[in-house]
Amino acid sequence: MFGRRNEGQPVARKPVAAPPPAAPPAGSAPAAAAPDAQKPAVAKPVAAKPAAAKPTARGSDHRSENYYQIKTTIFNALIDTIDLTQLAQLDAESAREEIRDIVNEILSIKNVVMSISEQEALLQDICNDVLGYGPLEPLLARDDIADIMVNGCERTFIEVNGKVELTNIRFRDNSQLMNICQRIVSQVGRRVDESSPICDARLPDGSRVNVIVPPLAIDGPALTIRKFRRDKLLMQDLVSYNSISQDGADVLGIIGKVRCNVLISGGTGSGKTTLLNCLTGFIEADERVITCEDAAELQLQQPHVVRLETRPPNLEGQGQVTMTELVRNCLRMRPERIIVGEVRGPEAFDLLQAMNTGHDGSMGTLHANSPREALSRLESMITMGGYALPSKTIREMICGSIDVVVQAARLRDGSRRITHITEVLGTEGDVIITQDLFVYEIEGEDETGRIVGKHKSTGIARPSFWDRARYYNQHHALAAALDRAQG
Numbered sequence: 001m002f003g004r005r006n007e008g009q010p011v012a013r014k015p016v017a018a019p020p021p022a023a024p025p026a027g028s029a030p031a032a033a034a035p036d037a038q039k040p041a042v043a044k045p046v047a048a049k050p051a052a053a054k055p056t057a058r059g060s061d062h063r064s065e066n067y068y069q070i071k072t073t074i075f076n077a078l079i080d081t082i083d084l085t086q087l088a089q090l091d092a093e094s095a096r097e098e099i100r101d102i103v104n105e106i107l108s109i110k111n112v113v114m115s116i117s118e119q120e121a122l123l124q125d126i127c128n129d130v131l132g133y134g135p136l137e138p139l140l141a142r143d144d145i146a147d148i149m150v151n152g153c154e155r156t157f158i159e160v161n162g163k164v165e166l167t168n169i170r171f172r173d174n175s176q177l178m179n180i181c182q183r184i185v186s187q188v189g190r191r192v193d194e195s196s197p198i199c200d201a202r203l204p205d206g207s208r209v210n211v212i213v214p215p216l217a218i219d220g221p222a223l224t225i226r227k228f229r230r231d232k233l234l235m236q237d238l239v240s241y242n243s244i245s246q247d248g249a250d251v252l253g254i255i256g257k258v259r260c261n262v263l264i265s266g267g268t269g270s271g272k273t274t275l276l277n278c279l280t281g282f283i284e285a286d287e288r289v290i291t292c293e294d295a296a297e298l299q300l301q302q303p304h305v306v307r308l309e310t311r312p313p314n315l316e317g318q319g320q321v322t323m324t325e326l327v328r329n330c331l332r333m334r335p336e337r338i339i340v341g342e343v344r345g346p347e348a349f350d351l352l353q354a355m356n357t358g359h360d361g362s363m364g365t366l367h368a369n370s371p372r373e374a375l376s377r378l379e380s381m382i383t384m385g386g387y388a389l390p391s392k393t394i395r396e397m398i399c400g401s402i403d404v405v406v407q408a409a410r411l412r413d414g415s416r417r418i419t420h421i422t423e424v425l426g427t428e429g430d431v432i433i434t435q436d437l438f439v440y441e442i443e444g445e446d447e448t449g450r451i452v453g454k455h456k457s458t459g460i461a462r463p464s465f466w467d468r469a470r471y472y473n474q475h476h477a478l479a480a481a482l483d484r485a486q487g
């Protein structure tokens with residue numbers, strides 16, 4: 001069979017560890033297993049189903065130690081039998097068939113007593129180990145997970161519906177986890193090991209990955225995956241999740257349409273990129289938009305979009321292309337709007353310059369906990385970028401460039417809210433003056449522990465971008481949305 005070592009030699013002839021028949025996994029009575037084994041092999045693979053990965057604490061792990069022991073024995077026998085290089089040349093379906101045949105043979109030689117469904121689960125696990133991302137596969141197959149966080153081989157957490165949960169997923173050992181990390185980063189031409197222990201990568205589906213391994217990660221490799229969401233949230237979804245009120249969403253839509261320069265601020269995982277993506281939905285189809293990101297996450301629907309991505313240095317430490325270089329290059333590409341996925345360094349200066357020089361409607365996100373902090377972070381990024389400008393000049397530049405700051409937050413109950421829509425008015429002396437248009441006020445908690453609150457208008461009827469709104473003939477809609485919000 002193709003893919004096996006020692007072509008032509010049946011597996012049966014290989015001396016595999018002698019059988020004391022392995023006990024069935026906990027929870028399956030041996031008496032029930034025997035008749036099951038007679039059934040035709042029609043059961044469907046189960047491991048990829050969400051149910052198989054249902055997050056539970058380790059205490060209720062339905063896969064016993066015994067299961068892992070059997071899996072290790074079978075896995076080792078399989079690795080002795082197959083030729084991985086040949087297997088890699090097969091397409092996924094044939095490789096799976098090949099592995100299925102060999103695993104079935106090994107199971108019968110070793111007299112392992114297992115029900116058909118257990119066998120299928122084992123087979124699926126083994127295929128995932130050999131061909132895919134191992135125990136991560138069932139998590140990657142789920143659409144409801146926002147983040148996967150692997151802390152060494154023993155513990156894997158996921159975020160579902162805003163809540164972080166421990167899963168029953170675990171790896172055989174740290175070297176299996178390390179192999180999977182290696183497989184992920186090698187797809188983007190990188191390597192992770194003791195000499196280069198930190199690496200960013202991307203899965204083929206677009207999910208963003210960070211890997212940090214020993215000796216920096218003390219308890220084994222740490223892998224963090226921000227799952228890519230195919231069906232990106234729209235502004236209307238944010239309204240239905242109560243992340244923003246309908247009136248607030250209308251005002252945000254107008255801010256997007258009338259080409260205000262917007263900074264979206266928020267903590268890690270607070271929904272900044274999602275919000276940025278929603279705002280880009282209000283860009284007209286005929287506008288030329290250029291996006292710059294570290295890992296392309298935005299999904300703009302307009303036809304006239306150029307997507308750019310930064311590049312980390314290669315293994316020899318060369319070939320890096322920074323965000324600053326991308327933003328600068330953008331300016332030579334005749335953009336109408338520039339969208340920067342995340343502003344974290346000296347590119348802040350270039351983005352502000354772009355906003356100041358006729359690229360109205362540019363947007364970016366930034367890590368900060370309040371609109372005020374966002375503006376001061378912007379200032380420190382410029383200062384740290386080596387621009388020797390007096391802080392008054394930098395502040396004036398910020399005020400001249402940014403029209404609106406939108407603050408996103410992940411509250412303690414896991415829900416995401418837009419907590420501020422704030423406009424930047426100007427400077428008074430050395431101080432930047434801002435004015436909130438909408439704020440989210442927390443009123444308490446319901447009986448399930450969910451935070452209850454309201455988006456409130458602060459009563460401003462004529463925001464400073466009023467003239468701009470009139471220019472784009474959106475002032476009636478703006479006045480109406482602000483009136484409704486007050487009423």
Ligand SMILES: Nc1ncnc2c1ncn2[C@@H]1O[C@H](COP(=O)(O)OP(=O)(O)OP(=O)(O)O)[C@@H](O)[C@H]1O
Binds near residue numbers: 266271
């Ligand atoms: N308003 C929302 N309601 C529910 N889920 C949301 C909301 N906004 C974002 N999410 C989900 O939260 C996760 C994180 O969102 P997102 O990537 O936009 O955050 P971020 O602030 O950009 O994170 P990071 O700081 O890591 O870049 C995603 O899975 C996204 O689908």
Ligand SMILES: [Mg+2]
Binds near residue numbers: 342
């Ligand atoms: Mg983001």
